[in-house]
Amino acid sequence: QVQLVETGGGLVEAGESLRLSCVVAGQDITSNNLAWFRQAPGKEREFVAAIGWAAAITSYADSVKGRFTLSRDNAKNTVYLQMNSLNPEDTAVYYCTLNRRYWGQGTQVTVSS
Numbered sequence: 001q002v003q004l005v006e007t008g009g010g011l012v013e014a015g016e017s018l019r020l021s022c023v024v025a026g027q028d029i030t031s032n033n034l035a036w037f038r039q040a041p042g043k044e045r046e047f048v049a050a051i052g053w054a055a056a057i058t059s060y061a062d063s064v065k066g067r068f069t070l071s072r073d074n075a076k077n078t079v080y081l082q083m084n085s086l087n088p089e090d091t092a093v094y095y096c097t098l099n100r101r102y103w104g105q106g107t108q109v110t111v112s113s
Helices: none
Strands: 003-007 010-013 018-025 034-039 046-051 058-060 068-073 078-083 092-098 107-112
Touching: 003 092, 018 034, 018 092, 018 107, 034 078, 046 068, 046 078, 058 068
Parallel strands: 010 107
Antiparallel strands: 003 018, 018 078, 034 046, 034 092, 046 058, 068 078, 092 107
């Protein structure tokens, strides 16, 4: 059974940083693609960032480009989302996904102004 567990969310002020982690159990992430999505209250889930099995291949939503950095540690079966210069528009539940097939339960990020 594949399980994804996100951690690292919390309440921060605008301009601060957070680092989200997603640990994958039940499947080796080495040859898989991982991504982060987020869903704000009353809005649809939206793409944030993705990283290919070759870690050099990453993509970001325009709204987070230059502020968020996605990385992976295959030895730890973990993917990280470093979020800098957070603003209130980043407030959402952040979800990690493996191949967009398996999803975590989400972690809440709240940014106050």
